[in-house]
Amino acid sequence: MADPATCPPLTRASVQAAHDLIKPYIHLTPLLTCTTLSRIASTPRDLKGTRWEGRVPARPRMDLVFKCENFQKVGAFKARGAFHAVERLKQEPGFDPSTGVVTHSSGNHAQALALAARENGIKAYIVMPEISAKPKIAATKGYGAEVIFSGSTSVEREKVTKEVMERTGARLVPPYDHPDIILGQGTLGLEMQGQAREVFKGEGLDGVLAPCGGGGMLSGVALSCEGTGIRVWGCEPEKDGADDAKRGYYSGKRVESVSTLTIADGLRTPLGLYPWGIIYERRLVGGMYSVSEEEIKMALRLVYERMKIVIEPSSAVSLAIALYNEDFRKMVEEEGGEKGWKIGCVFTGGNVSLEALGELFGTMGEGLEEAAAKDQIGE
């Protein structure tokens, strides 16, 4: 990874420069609309039985659009940061492709780095826990990376990663807490801005809902919106304290560790230091919101049933905030008024196994099926 001291400043212009660098390598993913989901978002909820019971339901007006990074290379936005990190390394005097790059990840970042390295003739080492799912190991190897196994705790993984670095000289490319990664992920925000003006015939977005795990993508998107007047909000699951960024944001102290088994498995990591600087210290994110596991599942179901696209549970967290978080909805009602707001939801990726989906929905209760059936009234 390039030395952070030599990185471009964390500004909108640097996101634009990152976009110019990676554009030849990534997909311009579609920004999709869905009349039914915008209609549901703009309909007051029945709050009976929810934690908001007793409140007057909010009456927001939202036009939702969806940035579909599930159609991105490797099936997730992580391709953006990885390609940008690799491009920046290539520009570094003396960087030797044969010594390569290394990361520890069993998720989308692993495949993204493996692909970015392969496309640039760079050796890639990926440290994965021995217990990783076989298809993930096969996929990472399929992209030409050398997979090195470790234990599954972060201490064990970091130890093995360090050994690889010492043995091979490979450069570490971390998953989110680095300026080059942040600038790369932020490019999806730039694309959304242009695509939304096409969808809305000249009018731009009023705001963006972006999921937050380590915060690389959320902070990059916030940079891409700086000075445009577009609001940016962070979206988290709340199970087992997965809403660490929200808790940090409202207490003024970054939460440094998280241990959660939320189904939004891309969002289990604590907020990184660079993202914290952008999200909290520079206040480029206007608010943080969270949702329950059931709300994530309901949003996920709506996307499968109404939009007919495959997204991973982490993706659904942005839509779940728009549909189910009454604090967010009340704010949109009050500030967006009669005209309402045009809101972009980021779908982070589409890498979910069919077995995992089967488990998620095979166990869904009758009540939820009924709720889903009530929504079956659209286009």
Next chain:
Amino acid sequence: MADPATCPPLTRASVQAAHDLIKPYIHLTPLLTCTTLSRIASTPRDLKGTRWEGRVPARPRMDLVFKCENFQKVGAFKARGAFHAVERLKQEPGFDPSTGVVTHSSGNHAQALALAARENGIKAYIVMPEISAKPKIAATKGYGAEVIFSGSTSVEREKVTKEVMERTGARLVPPYDHPDIILGQGTLGLEMQGQAREVFKGEGLDGVLAPCGGGGMLSGVALSCEGTGIRVWGCEPEKDGADDAKRGYYSGKRVESVSTLTIADGLRTPLGLYPWGIIYERRLVGGMYSVSEEEIKMALRLVYERMKIVIEPSSAVSLAIALYNEDFRKMVEEEGGEKGWKIGCVFTGGNVSLEALGELFGTMGEGLEEAAAKDQIGE
């Protein structure tokens, strides 16, 4: 339904006229590409353990494109036929919208007719078995139709349908065996032809693989290709004799009843009389092919994992033929030669419950997971 005697002739020009009529009401669904799936289709299969074991694997060259009717209104191509049938009724002197239309269906045709009727201010009666899934009943009611319950045998459903017709004067709109329905479904074939020329920069399709249940869509697509030089092939599941159209096609005698529980539940019906005339008697379909349940599942999995879109099992049958039917693949190798063929696969719809998906893939064997993992090497 319009009297068949007054229907337009079953020609390509009539499909074009149908398209002009329904274009304002339907979505122009995308024709998608997928590099990985074309690559897999163009790679010789390992035939060990398959029913083709011992053969030399075929080496076809295929560029696949996918007509995504899962993104059509009501989530299936059935919207086309229903809107066309309703438009034709509206043109009939003396047709009274308040007497309405009726059909018996618990599937995509029910929702398609309900929507087409609502959009035209026409009353719709849908006869559904009492045991239909609640979300399907809710969805049909959601489109404004009056749902009338019957027993689940075809005799019981037809009896109730007849009662509705006698009581209300509503006109019957059958799901596939009628010229207006066939011409409506065929419009997707016309769209594919134009879209393929865009995708392939001026070059057109060499052939189309279309699933076949009652045969309304397959025969409509065949009409849309008449005189263009584009080959059309029918695709069926083979479980419990679901390959009735294939057996009829090669024996010269239409099979009039089928009883199968194939997972491709849109393809459980026997071939209709009008479709038979087009497919077999006029020989507008060049061949019929079938695949096993496991092959359908493998194709379905690839679409979810690689294309990230939601399709119903019936949709996957077209892709499964391209990937797994060695008779078809051998034919493409021999006739398509070095240059290969550009083949359009019809994805019929995307209406599958997440619970059903969970059941399908929750029970998938280890061998299949391994096979799927081997395919994880794409873009």
